[in-house]
Amino acid sequence: MSQTSQIIRIAARGDGVTADGQHVTHGVPGDVLRADGTLEQGPHHVEPPCVHFGKCGGCQLQHADEEALRQFVTERVTFQAEKHDITIGELLPTHLSPTKSRRRATLHALRTAKGAVLGFREGNSHQIVDLEECHILRTELTELLQPLRQFVARYGRERPVDTELTLVDQGVDCSIKHLELEGLEATEAAVEFAQTNGLARLTLDQGYGPETQWEPQPVTITLSGRPVGMPPGSFLQATQDGEDALVADAKAWIGDTASVADLFSGLGTFAFALANPAKILAAEASRDAHLACKAAGAGLPMAAMHRDLFRNPLQPEELNRFEAVLLDPPRAGAKEQIGQIAASSVNRVVYISCNPVSWARDCTKLVEAGFRLEKLRPVGQFRWSTHVELASYWTRG
Structure with a gap:
């Protein structure tokens, strides 16, 4: 060697x-x-800032400086484009979210003989790293680590507990799964835990679906200045700055387009940013997210559609009514829907993706249909993680 x-x-x-x-x-x-x-x-x-680095599965790249981290995020996206012979028109600067910016996370907890452990799992393991600190989560979330640990120590059992924390307009939305509370005392203790720690909402899933224990005010998340009801478990971009970057690109690329189909629209992250003057169709499979988006969109030139785009994608004759299409599918991508877009007369597509692999696979169909990749921006919302996202703009004609 x-x-x-x-x-x-x-x-x-x-x-x-x-x-x-x-x-x-x-x-x-x-x-x-x-x-x-x-x-x-x-x-x-560089020296990793966190004492848990190397063991905790939450971060893989704390030893890389800003330049190396930016190079990694960029190359994860451009490599997939090159692998599928996709020519990049303009590669825009990579967006990296700063430290302590994550506003949502799923943590795991387990009651032990000495109390409880709470944190992310170790890499390639089910073992839980008991967090003493965290350099990726918002401070509002890390402040709940010790109170949550104490609550699980008191009421947890031998099985792991999953805790989803999301920062919403009213504070922290906390959803706990697999924690079975028996008796009035335990239920009252859960409400007291929520009150004492100023939670926006506490939801427990004891095997029968989420049940709200505490919600003094209806929980909302503000999207492009519009408060939207936030059903438990709803998808939200990992960081506010990441959301802002993606939305800004979408608005710049859509421009003065009069009509847009927003596919896999969720709560309306992009729909509310683009609506007025544009007329928007927001199509989403999750019923709760669809209804929240529909209710918040009252008064806007926006129609909300409840539709499973994997099983029933919009067909070319439906897509032809729009001047542009925006899609932000799950990690699996949107293979069937992209095929219909390629077969339509739509000439402008904004594809937001959280998986460069499925994105590149899907977009080969756009290339075959005559689309060109005009602009591409790699996005690293999950700082120090190998999880990478992107925004892309496609045109033809």
């Missing part, structure tokens, strides 16, 4: 990769793999 086996990039799972293809744990571009297998740290290798 040469002493000059330099790390040139970070692979999809976070390992450093040398010029000759060797994978090195915790390697970043500029590091050098020595002949004895040790790693000589280069200028882009």
Whole structure:
């Protein structure tokens, strides 16, 4: 092995990769793999800020500086485009969310002989890392770690408990699954926990679906200045700055378009940003999200449609009524819907994606139909994670 086996990039799972293809744990571009297998740290290798790094599965890249992190996020997107022979018109600057900006997270907890542990799981393991600190979550969420730990220590059992925390307009929305409370005392303690910690809502799922225990005011999330009802478990962009970046690109690309079909619209993250002057169709499969979007859209030039776009995608004759289409599907992508878009007469498409792999696979159909990738922006909302997102703008004609 040469002493000059330099790390040139970070692979999809976070390992450093040398010029000759060797994978090195915790390697970043500029590091050098020595002949004895040790790693000589280069200028882009930094000291991880969190005491849990290397064990906690929440972060994989805290040892990479800002430049190396930006390179990773960018290359995760551009590599998939190149792999599928997609020509990038303009590669826009990569957006990275700052530290302590995550406004939603799912944590795991387990009662133990000494109390309880609470945190993310270890990488490739079901073991829970008991968080002492966290450098990715908003402060409003980390302030709840110890109170939650104490609550699980008192009422938890032998099975793991899942806790979803989301920062909403009224504070923190807390949803706890697999925590079975028996008796009036335990139920009253749950309400007291919510009151004492100023929760916006406390929802318990004891195996029969989510049941709200505490919600002094209807929980909302403000999207483009419009408060929207937030059903338990609803999807929300991971960070406010990430949402702002994606919405800004969508508005710039849609421009003065008169009519837009917003597919996989969720609560209306993009629909409310684009509505007025544009007329919007917001199509969503989740009934709760659809109804919340519909209620909040009263008075706007917007129609909400409850439709499963995987099983029943909009057909070309339906899409032809719109000047542009925006879609933001789940990680699996939108293979069937993209096929219908390609077969339609629509010439402007904004595709937001949380998975570069399914995005590139889908977009080969757009290329075959004559679309060009005009603009592409990689987005790293999940800081120090290997999870990467993007915004893309396609045109034809």
